[in-house]
Amino acid sequence: MKKVNARELHRDLGYFFLGLIITFAFSGILMNHRSDWHPEKYTLEAKEIQISLPEESQINDAFAENLAKELKIDDKVKRHMVRKGKFKMQFENTEVEIDVETGKGEIIQFIKTPFISQTMFLHKNTSNWWIYFSDIFGISLIIIAVTGTLMVKHGKHTFKRRGWKLALAGLLFPLLFLLFLS
Known part of the structure:
Protein backbone atom coordinates (compact mmCIF):
# COMPACT_ATOMS: atom_id res chain seq x y z
CA MET A 1 0.00 0.00 0.00
CA LYS A 2 1.31 3.43 -0.99
CA LYS A 3 2.03 5.90 1.82
CA VAL A 4 -0.20 9.01 1.74
CA ASN A 5 1.85 12.05 0.74
CA ALA A 6 0.57 15.21 2.49
CA ARG A 7 1.75 17.44 -0.33
CA GLU A 8 -0.07 15.39 -3.00
CA LEU A 9 -3.25 15.10 -0.92
CA HIS A 10 -3.20 18.84 -0.23
CA ARG A 11 -2.68 19.61 -3.92
CA ASP A 12 -5.33 17.20 -5.22
CA LEU A 13 -8.01 18.24 -2.72
CA GLY A 14 -7.19 21.87 -3.46
CA TYR A 15 -7.61 21.29 -7.19
CA PHE A 16 -10.80 19.26 -6.73
CA PHE A 17 -12.50 21.82 -4.47
CA LEU A 18 -11.11 24.97 -6.12
CA GLY A 19 -14.39 25.89 -7.83
CA LEU A 20 -16.45 25.20 -4.73
CA ILE A 21 -14.06 27.17 -2.50
CA ILE A 22 -14.29 30.19 -4.82
CA THR A 23 -18.08 29.86 -5.14
CA PHE A 24 -18.60 29.56 -1.36
CA ALA A 25 -16.22 32.44 -0.67
CA PHE A 26 -17.96 34.64 -3.25
CA SER A 27 -21.48 33.83 -2.08
CA GLY A 28 -20.39 34.10 1.57
CA ILE A 29 -19.19 37.66 0.97
CA LEU A 30 -22.52 38.46 -0.69
CA MET A 31 -24.43 36.82 2.19
CA ASN A 32 -22.52 38.96 4.70
CA HIS A 33 -24.03 42.07 3.11
CA ARG A 34 -27.52 40.83 2.28
CA SER A 35 -29.15 43.24 4.77
CA ASP A 36 -27.62 46.23 2.92
CA TRP A 37 -28.74 45.25 -0.57
CA HIS A 38 -30.36 42.39 -2.43
CA PRO A 39 -27.40 40.47 -3.83
CA GLU A 40 -29.54 37.69 -5.24
CA THR A 113 -29.75 37.77 -10.53
CA PRO A 114 -28.18 35.11 -12.74
CA PHE A 115 -25.27 33.18 -11.16
CA ILE A 116 -25.36 35.20 -7.91
CA SER A 117 -28.74 33.83 -6.84
CA GLN A 118 -27.63 30.29 -7.68
CA THR A 119 -24.39 30.58 -5.66
CA MET A 120 -26.27 32.03 -2.69
CA PHE A 121 -28.74 29.15 -2.97
CA LEU A 122 -25.82 26.80 -2.22
CA HIS A 123 -25.31 28.56 1.12
CA LYS A 124 -28.97 28.23 2.07
CA ASN A 125 -29.74 24.80 0.58
CA THR A 126 -30.86 22.22 3.15
CA SER A 127 -31.44 19.14 1.00
CA ASN A 128 -29.89 15.97 2.43
CA TRP A 129 -27.55 15.32 -0.49
CA TRP A 130 -26.18 18.88 -0.35
CA ILE A 131 -25.73 18.69 3.42
CA TYR A 132 -23.70 15.47 3.03
CA PHE A 133 -21.62 16.95 0.24
CA SER A 134 -21.06 20.10 2.33
CA ASP A 135 -19.93 17.89 5.24
CA ILE A 136 -17.45 16.16 2.94
CA PHE A 137 -16.31 19.59 1.75
CA GLY A 138 -15.86 20.78 5.36
CA ILE A 139 -13.83 17.68 6.26
CA SER A 140 -11.75 18.19 3.13
CA LEU A 141 -11.04 21.79 4.12
CA ILE A 142 -9.77 20.50 7.47
CA ILE A 143 -7.55 18.00 5.62
CA ILE A 144 -6.29 20.77 3.30
CA ALA A 145 -5.47 22.91 6.36
CA VAL A 146 -3.68 20.09 8.21
CA THR A 147 -1.74 18.88 5.17
CA GLY A 148 -0.72 22.48 4.52
CA THR A 149 0.98 22.54 7.93
CA LEU A 150 3.01 19.46 6.95
CA MET A 151 4.25 20.73 3.60
CA VAL A 152 7.22 22.81 4.81
CA LYS A 153 9.52 20.38 6.61
CA HIS A 154 12.78 22.34 6.98
CA GLY A 155 13.87 25.89 7.71
CA LYS A 156 12.56 28.79 9.72
CA HIS A 157 9.05 28.75 8.18
CA THR A 158 7.93 25.32 9.45
CA PHE A 159 4.75 24.84 11.43
CA LYS A 160 6.76 23.98 14.55
CA ARG A 161 8.83 27.15 14.39
CA ARG A 162 6.48 29.78 13.02
CA GLY A 163 3.24 28.33 11.69
CA TRP A 164 1.68 27.45 15.04
CA LYS A 165 1.85 31.12 16.10
CA LEU A 166 -0.02 32.22 12.99
CA ALA A 167 -2.51 29.36 13.37
CA LEU A 168 -3.11 30.37 17.00
CA ALA A 169 -3.64 34.00 15.96
CA GLY A 170 -6.07 32.81 13.27
CA LEU A 171 -7.96 30.77 15.87
CA LEU A 172 -8.01 33.54 18.47
CA PHE A 173 -9.58 36.08 16.11
CA PRO A 174 -12.95 34.27 15.68
CA LEU A 175 -12.95 33.26 19.37
CA LEU A 176 -12.49 36.89 20.46
CA PHE A 177 -15.15 37.94 17.99
CA LEU A 178 -17.58 35.39 19.47
CA LEU A 179 -16.76 36.38 23.04
CA PHE A 180 -16.92 40.16 22.69
CA LEU A 181 -19.16 40.94 19.73
CA SER A 182 -21.92 38.38 19.84
Whole structure:
Protein backbone atom coordinates (compact mmCIF):
# COMPACT_ATOMS: atom_id res chain seq x y z
CA MET A 1 0.00 0.00 0.00
CA LYS A 2 1.31 3.43 -0.99
CA LYS A 3 2.03 5.90 1.82
CA VAL A 4 -0.20 9.01 1.74
CA ASN A 5 1.85 12.05 0.74
CA ALA A 6 0.57 15.21 2.49
CA ARG A 7 1.75 17.44 -0.33
CA GLU A 8 -0.07 15.39 -3.00
CA LEU A 9 -3.25 15.10 -0.92
CA HIS A 10 -3.20 18.84 -0.23
CA ARG A 11 -2.68 19.61 -3.92
CA ASP A 12 -5.33 17.20 -5.22
CA LEU A 13 -8.01 18.24 -2.72
CA GLY A 14 -7.19 21.87 -3.46
CA TYR A 15 -7.61 21.29 -7.19
CA PHE A 16 -10.80 19.26 -6.73
CA PHE A 17 -12.50 21.82 -4.47
CA LEU A 18 -11.11 24.97 -6.12
CA GLY A 19 -14.39 25.89 -7.83
CA LEU A 20 -16.45 25.20 -4.73
CA ILE A 21 -14.06 27.17 -2.50
CA ILE A 22 -14.29 30.19 -4.82
CA THR A 23 -18.08 29.86 -5.14
CA PHE A 24 -18.60 29.56 -1.36
CA ALA A 25 -16.22 32.44 -0.67
CA PHE A 26 -17.96 34.64 -3.25
CA SER A 27 -21.48 33.83 -2.08
CA GLY A 28 -20.39 34.10 1.57
CA ILE A 29 -19.19 37.66 0.97
CA LEU A 30 -22.52 38.46 -0.69
CA MET A 31 -24.43 36.82 2.19
CA ASN A 32 -22.52 38.96 4.70
CA HIS A 33 -24.03 42.07 3.11
CA ARG A 34 -27.52 40.83 2.28
CA SER A 35 -29.15 43.24 4.77
CA ASP A 36 -27.62 46.23 2.92
CA TRP A 37 -28.74 45.25 -0.57
CA HIS A 38 -30.36 42.39 -2.43
CA PRO A 39 -27.40 40.47 -3.83
CA GLU A 40 -29.54 37.69 -5.24
CA LYS A 41 -32.21 39.97 -6.69
CA TYR A 42 -32.17 43.11 -8.76
CA THR A 43 -34.88 45.68 -9.34
CA LEU A 44 -37.10 45.00 -12.28
CA GLU A 45 -39.58 47.75 -11.58
CA ALA A 46 -40.15 50.39 -8.91
CA LYS A 47 -43.57 52.02 -8.71
CA GLU A 48 -44.56 54.98 -6.53
CA ILE A 49 -47.81 54.59 -4.54
CA GLN A 50 -49.97 56.66 -2.19
CA ILE A 51 -51.96 54.70 0.44
CA SER A 52 -54.07 55.63 3.43
CA LEU A 53 -52.79 53.51 6.29
CA PRO A 54 -54.85 52.82 9.39
CA GLU A 55 -53.44 53.31 12.87
CA GLU A 56 -50.51 51.03 13.63
CA SER A 57 -52.61 48.91 16.02
CA GLN A 58 -54.92 48.00 13.12
CA ILE A 59 -52.12 46.82 10.83
CA ASN A 60 -52.37 43.03 11.00
CA ASP A 61 -52.22 39.96 8.76
CA ALA A 62 -55.68 40.58 7.32
CA PHE A 63 -54.81 44.19 6.48
CA ALA A 64 -51.56 43.10 4.79
CA GLU A 65 -53.36 40.43 2.73
CA ASN A 66 -56.07 42.90 1.64
CA LEU A 67 -53.52 45.58 0.77
CA ALA A 68 -51.58 43.06 -1.33
CA LYS A 69 -54.77 42.30 -3.28
CA GLU A 70 -55.54 46.00 -3.65
CA LEU A 71 -52.01 46.58 -5.00
CA LYS A 72 -52.46 43.61 -7.39
CA ILE A 73 -49.57 41.63 -5.92
CA ASP A 74 -50.26 37.97 -6.70
CA ASP A 75 -47.91 36.57 -4.09
CA LYS A 76 -48.33 35.43 -0.50
CA VAL A 77 -47.16 37.90 2.15
CA LYS A 78 -44.00 36.47 3.74
CA ARG A 79 -43.86 39.09 6.49
CA HIS A 80 -45.02 42.58 7.31
CA MET A 81 -43.93 45.02 9.96
CA VAL A 82 -43.92 48.61 11.05
CA ARG A 83 -40.43 49.77 11.87
CA LYS A 84 -38.81 53.22 12.04
CA GLY A 85 -41.93 54.94 10.71
CA LYS A 86 -42.26 52.63 7.71
CA PHE A 87 -44.79 49.90 6.98
CA LYS A 88 -43.02 47.11 5.11
CA MET A 89 -44.40 44.03 3.38
CA GLN A 90 -42.16 41.37 1.91
CA PHE A 91 -43.08 38.79 -0.71
CA GLU A 92 -40.93 36.36 -2.67
CA ASN A 93 -40.15 38.82 -5.49
CA THR A 94 -41.76 42.05 -4.32
CA GLU A 95 -41.35 44.50 -1.46
CA VAL A 96 -43.66 47.29 -0.40
CA GLU A 97 -42.49 50.15 1.80
CA ILE A 98 -44.85 52.93 2.90
CA ASP A 99 -44.19 55.93 5.14
CA VAL A 100 -46.67 55.63 8.03
CA GLU A 101 -47.26 59.38 8.34
CA THR A 102 -47.51 60.43 4.70
CA GLY A 103 -48.75 57.21 3.09
CA LYS A 104 -46.22 57.66 0.30
CA GLY A 105 -44.48 54.50 -0.68
CA GLU A 106 -43.02 52.27 -3.29
CA ILE A 107 -43.57 48.81 -4.72
CA ILE A 108 -40.31 47.21 -5.83
CA GLN A 109 -40.38 44.05 -7.93
CA PHE A 110 -37.29 41.86 -8.27
CA ILE A 111 -36.04 39.09 -10.48
CA LYS A 112 -33.26 36.67 -9.61
CA THR A 113 -29.75 37.77 -10.53
CA PRO A 114 -28.18 35.11 -12.74
CA PHE A 115 -25.27 33.18 -11.16
CA ILE A 116 -25.36 35.20 -7.91
CA SER A 117 -28.74 33.83 -6.84
CA GLN A 118 -27.63 30.29 -7.68
CA THR A 119 -24.39 30.58 -5.66
CA MET A 120 -26.27 32.03 -2.69
CA PHE A 121 -28.74 29.15 -2.97
CA LEU A 122 -25.82 26.80 -2.22
CA HIS A 123 -25.31 28.56 1.12
CA LYS A 124 -28.97 28.23 2.07
CA ASN A 125 -29.74 24.80 0.58
CA THR A 126 -30.86 22.22 3.15
CA SER A 127 -31.44 19.14 1.00
CA ASN A 128 -29.89 15.97 2.43
CA TRP A 129 -27.55 15.32 -0.49
CA TRP A 130 -26.18 18.88 -0.35
CA ILE A 131 -25.73 18.69 3.42
CA TYR A 132 -23.70 15.47 3.03
CA PHE A 133 -21.62 16.95 0.24
CA SER A 134 -21.06 20.10 2.33
CA ASP A 135 -19.93 17.89 5.24
CA ILE A 136 -17.45 16.16 2.94
CA PHE A 137 -16.31 19.59 1.75
CA GLY A 138 -15.86 20.78 5.36
CA ILE A 139 -13.83 17.68 6.26
CA SER A 140 -11.75 18.19 3.13
CA LEU A 141 -11.04 21.79 4.12
CA ILE A 142 -9.77 20.50 7.47
CA ILE A 143 -7.55 18.00 5.62
CA ILE A 144 -6.29 20.77 3.30
CA ALA A 145 -5.47 22.91 6.36
CA VAL A 146 -3.68 20.09 8.21
CA THR A 147 -1.74 18.88 5.17
CA GLY A 148 -0.72 22.48 4.52
CA THR A 149 0.98 22.54 7.93
CA LEU A 150 3.01 19.46 6.95
CA MET A 151 4.25 20.73 3.60
CA VAL A 152 7.22 22.81 4.81
CA LYS A 153 9.52 20.38 6.61
CA HIS A 154 12.78 22.34 6.98
CA GLY A 155 13.87 25.89 7.71
CA LYS A 156 12.56 28.79 9.72
CA HIS A 157 9.05 28.75 8.18
CA THR A 158 7.93 25.32 9.45
CA PHE A 159 4.75 24.84 11.43
CA LYS A 160 6.76 23.98 14.55
CA ARG A 161 8.83 27.15 14.39
CA ARG A 162 6.48 29.78 13.02
CA GLY A 163 3.24 28.33 11.69
CA TRP A 164 1.68 27.45 15.04
CA LYS A 165 1.85 31.12 16.10
CA LEU A 166 -0.02 32.22 12.99
CA ALA A 167 -2.51 29.36 13.37
CA LEU A 168 -3.11 30.37 17.00
CA ALA A 169 -3.64 34.00 15.96
CA GLY A 170 -6.07 32.81 13.27
CA LEU A 171 -7.96 30.77 15.87
CA LEU A 172 -8.01 33.54 18.47
CA PHE A 173 -9.58 36.08 16.11
CA PRO A 174 -12.95 34.27 15.68
CA LEU A 175 -12.95 33.26 19.37
CA LEU A 176 -12.49 36.89 20.46
CA PHE A 177 -15.15 37.94 17.99
CA LEU A 178 -17.58 35.39 19.47
CA LEU A 179 -16.76 36.38 23.04
CA PHE A 180 -16.92 40.16 22.69
CA LEU A 181 -19.16 40.94 19.73
CA SER A 182 -21.92 38.38 19.84
